[in-house]
Amino acid sequence: MSAEQMPKSYDPAAVEADLYRRWEAADFFDPEGAGSRADPSLAPYVIIEPPPNVTGALHLGHAVVISIEDAFIRHARMRRRPTLWLPGKDHASIAAQVVLDRIIAAEGETRASLGRERYLERMWRFVGETAATITDQQRRLGASADWGRERFTMDAVSARAVRTAFKRLYDDGQAYRAEALITWCPGCRTSLSDLEVVPRPEQGTLWTIRYHLLDLDGQPDPGAWIAVATTRPETLLGDTAVAVHPDDARYQGLVGRRARVPFVERDVPIVADAAVDPAFGTGAVKITPAHDHDDYETGRRHDLPMITVLDDAARVVGTGTAYDGLDRFEARRRIAADLEGRGDLEATADHEMLVGHCQRSDDIVEPRLKTQWFIAMEPLAAKALAAVREGRTRILPARFEKVFFDWLEHIRDWNVSRQLWWGHRIPAWYCPDGHVTVSDAEAGPEACAVCGRPPAQLIQDEDIFDTWFSSGLWPFSTLGWPEQTADLARYYPGTVMETGYDILFFWVARMMMLGEWFTDQTPFATVYLHGMVRDPYGQKMSKTKGNSVDPLAVIDELGADTLRFVLLDGTAPGADQRLSRPKLEGARNFGNKLWNATRFVVGARPPEVPGQTPLALPEAFALGPAERWILARCGATIAAVTSAYETFRLGDVTRLLHEAIWSEYCDWYIELAKARLGEGVPAAERAATWRVLAWVLDRYLRLLHPIMPFVTEAAWQRLPHRPGDPELLAVADQPTPDLELAVADPAQAAAVERLLGLVRAVRNVRAEAGLDPGRRLAAELVLPDPAVRAAYEALAEPFARLARLGPVTVRDAATAASGAGADSAPLVAVSGAEEVHLGATVADAGRDRARLERDLAAAQTRLASLEARLADPAFAERAPAAVVERARQHAVEQRDEVERARARLSESA
RNA sequence: GGGCGAUUGGCUCAGUGGUUAGAGCACUCGGUUCACAUCCGAGGGGUCACUGGUUCGAAUCCAGUAUCGCCCACCA
Numbered sequence: 001m002s003a004e005q006m007p008k009s010y011d012p013a014a015v016e017a018d019l020y021r022r023w024e025a026a027d028f029f030d031p032e033g034a035g036s037r038a039d040p041s042l043a044p045y046v047i048i049e050p051p052p053n054v055t056g057a058l059h060l061g062h063a064v065v066i067s068i069e070d071a072f073i074r075h076a077r078m079r080r081r082p083t084l085w086l087p088g089k090d091h092a093s094i095a096a097q098v099v100l101d102r103i104i105a106a107e108g109e110t111r112a113s114l115g116r117e118r119y120l121e122r123m124w125r126f127v128g129e130t131a132a133t134i135t136d137q138q139r140r141l142g143a144s145a146d147w148g149r150e151r152f153t154m155d156a157v158s159a160r161a162v163r164t165a166f167k168r169l170y171d172d173g174q175a176y177r178a179e180a181l182i183t184w185c186p187g188c189r190t191s192l193s194d195l196e197v198v199p200r201p202e203q204g205t206l207w208t209i210r211y212h213l214l215d216l217d218g219q220p221d222p223g224a225w226i227a228v229a230t231t232r233p234e235t236l237l238g239d240t241a242v243a244v245h246p247d248d249a250r251y252q253g254l255v256g257r258r259a260r261v262p263f264v265e266r267d268v269p270i271v272a273d274a275a276v277d278p279a280f281g282t283g284a285v286k287i288t289p290a291h292d293h294d295d296y297e298t299g300r301r302h303d304l305p306m307i308t309v310l311d312d313a314a315r316v317v318g319t320g321t322a323y324d325g326l327d328r329f330e331a332r333r334r335i336a337a338d339l340e341g342r343g344d345l346e347a348t349a350d351h352e353m354l355v356g357h358c359q360r361s362d363d364i365v366e367p368r369l370k371t372q373w374f375i376a377m378e379p380l381a382a383k384a385l386a387a388v389r390e391g392r393t394r395i396l397p398a399r400f401e402k403v404f405f406d407w408l409e410h411i412r413d414w415n416v417s418r419q420l421w422w423g424h425r426i427p428a429w430y431c432p433d434g435h436v437t438v439s440d441a442e443a444g445p446e447a448c449a450v451c452g453r454p455p456a457q458l459i460q461d462e463d464i465f466d467t468w469f470s471s472g473l474w475p476f477s478t479l480g481w482p483e484q485t486a487d488l489a490r491y492y493p494g495t496v497m498e499t500g501y502d503i504l505f506f507w508v509a510r511m512m513m514l515g516e517w518f519t520d521q522t523p524f525a526t527v528y529l530h531g532m533v534r535d536p537y538g539q540k541m542s543k544t545k546g547n548s549v550d551p552l553a554v555i556d557e558l559g560a561d562t563l564r565f566v567l568l569d570g571t572a573p574g575a576d577q578r579l580s581r582p583k584l585e586g587a588r589n590f591g592n593k594l595w596n597a598t599r600f601v602v603g604a605r606p607p608e609v610p611g612q613t614p615l616a617l618p619e620a621f622a623l624g625p626a627e628r629w630i631l632a633r634c635g636a637t638i639a640a641v642t643s644a645y646e647t648f649r650l651g652d653v654t655r656l657l658h659e660a661i662w663s664e665y666c667d668w669y670i671e672l673a674k675a676r677l678g679e680g681v682p683a684a685e686r687a688a689t690w691r692v693l694a695w696v697l698d699r700y701l702r703l704l705h706p707i708m709p710f711v712t713e714a715a716w717q718r719l720p721h722r723p724g725d726p727e728l729l730a731v732a733d734q735p736t737p738d739l740e741l742a743v744a745d746p747a748q749a750a751a752v753e754r755l756l757g758l759v760r761a762v763r764n765v766r767a768e769a770g771l772d773p774g775r776r777l778a779a780e781l782v783l784p785d786p787a788v789r790a791a792y793e794a795l796a797e798p799f800a801r802l803a804r805l806g807p808v809t810v811r812d813a814a815t816a817a818s819g820a821g822a823d824s825a826p827l828v829a830v831s832g833a834e835e836v837h838l839g840a841t842v843a844d845a846g847r848d849r850a851r852l853e854r855d856l857a858a859a860q861t862r863l864a865s866l867e868a869r870l871a872d873p874a875f876a877e878r879a880p881a882a883v884v885e886r887a888r889q890h891a892v893e894q895r896d897e898v899e900r901a902r903a904r905l906s907e908s909a
Numbered sequence: 910g911g912g913c914g915a916u917u918g919g920c921u922c923a924g925u926g927g928u929u930a931g932a933g934c935a936c937u938c939g940g941u942u943c944a945c946a947u948c949c950g951a952g953g954g955g956u957c958a959c960u961g962g963u964u965c966g967a968a969u970c971c972a973g974u975a976u977c978g979c980c981c982a983c984c985a
Contacts (some may be wrong), residue, residue: 159943294983577922583934869966
């Protein structure tokens, strides 16, 4: 293939267009697929992905997940591990219902108008459409997931796992049904778990209200009252007590007396309870056990009646007052006004407070009494804690282990009942006598477990499970659990679970707990938590703020490789990152660089290397110093990148490869190699040079493939391959550094480095002196080190070209001392022990002299600091010998440099 | 109220005790060099938030402070 066949400019869209289909057709996303080159004797590498919600389009969070997971799995695949990334979707019951409710509202329907059955039909139709879109988007990002094993949390296998799991928890005594104060969303009309409530600071009002004390006749005394402070006056309709702190002197005499609640005219006791903060408000609190979490506890301690005064829509109900039927906020206003009217509103004050909102609908949540199913979590949490404490699961970054521990150590029972329709219905049935039967059979129980009544008389619980209940089973339910399937045996437990730290509790902890409980194994060895993607100003992205970035728009314009690279570059586990246009363009430019380097290599193939020749490293004797240098660098990069992959440091992978490819391979090696590819070069050398060019590029493409799969695959397709290589880079082997390191000669590599430093020095001098950049300058090189001289002999031509030098002579240090070229005041470039005396008059003596003075001053400063350190006896005594020795060495060199700088300065005077 | 994280050049970030703290972007200057202007070359720019401590030596370890961000928590 020739360079002419490669489009001159890099067009990500064109590059990426068909590659995914080729990969998929090759059938290696399935570890047992036809195209898999996995070694079955190696341990499988299994990625647990957070299945995206069926409701939405792909957002940047998904793109992060896919970029990380795909990098891991592609790397493992290229190490011949059998790799499984089982993709799927989550039915996301509450989120899906919120979305669908909005859609049907636009169609003039409501949940109620459709009814459960038609609503669910509509939902299936809706998710059918969105699921296909999401999968397509994941493919466009390059996700090499095993689509043949794709699963949905609402499919039959998942349903069976849910029933089995619940039945077991019930049989184990961990699942129980109880009436308790739960958190309710009046908008979604369902209960929520604690995690689904988002507290937000809001400006509220603190009202101080008088409850009149009862006199001896049991009548409210107009002149005696106890004042309570509240932010929710409407709940007074459900008050069943007033509480004060037992030690509060102000109220000592009132404890045990009774007060009358306004409007409902209920007489309630004044109780003493240590939970009351005497310093807050009036020090007296109204107690509404059915509508406040604190009051619920207080109510239980004092055996108070619990009176519900709000319905599912959070309207006042059943109080027998004029407020019945009013919305909670309207009732609040009216009650406050009416209290004022009757003279019982003592004070009104602004009050900053935290208000709980529904994570999905944003409605203000309402504590309510409901009969629900709960999971007793402590025994489950203990197992998950043990898994992490014993190191069976490791959390990255490690600091999240503390967060994990803290949450599990203070875990509360999990309310799993949801009053929704879209989800797994709770497999609990109730008989007319109130007996409970939990069944894991698809058809339900055959009889009441207690009294044996036939199924016809049993009524199934109307509620469904919290979405996260089925998500928590994901690592094993997707592999067929509770069946002991072959997949389960082979691919469970997983290797890496990757997700954002924001769902550590929602999902990760629950998978850990349920996994341990049901399988006696931790479901994955490593938890990799990524950070959040923010906008260029560090703000959270959100649709409402309008600062969110659509990953598909980025892919369309700049390519999936670009997006993937940016989302991994410069990132660390758990650390948030900012996404900006310049970063994206930088990544696209990197793809362009790679593309053009490949074009060069492909086009530079000399006739000695026929196109079909397999790729091989040349014999060592055919290598020049530059080849040995780039191979040394290549070997070091392979080792460093491999280590970075294996320790989950993808940010280092991108950094190392960007540096190696751009700043070493492209900036230097390609330039050095050009000279050794020319007409006059012996055929064997020419061939060897090109082989090294192609070899190193091949290594880097392999290393970069997991990060930028498309452009690397496209480039690789144009290079010759090694014997035994597959047709696709995606299943080619990752490199090991042994071949490179075997031929790389560190001494020669170091000599080349020094020459490159000298080129930089010459360029610097030329630029500083303002010399015509195109002008070839005669030069005299001073190369005291024989190794550097030898390297120079081989690289004289590219050296001259890169430094823009004309006729060049070389001297070693001894002869150089005698003085230099034709000019009395030559420009001198210095790099370490090496010098280049340029055969040019100083174009701008003032500027050059300033440079020389600067150099001298810098050298003197360095020398002074070294000498000061060496003069300190403590340093010689306490510092390691190697460090001291190095400092001595540097001091010697520095002294020499100062000398030479002085000499140059006096020459130029 | 607890806990965690961040603080390094204009911006985004590397850098966990050892010479002179790096990169990309931005900036300045210069380039029609036969892979690439999505490029090439050169350059300027940092008291590493602050204070104290440990150490021969601190961006790096310890303590405290400040600012910002996040998580958890039942003050009505």
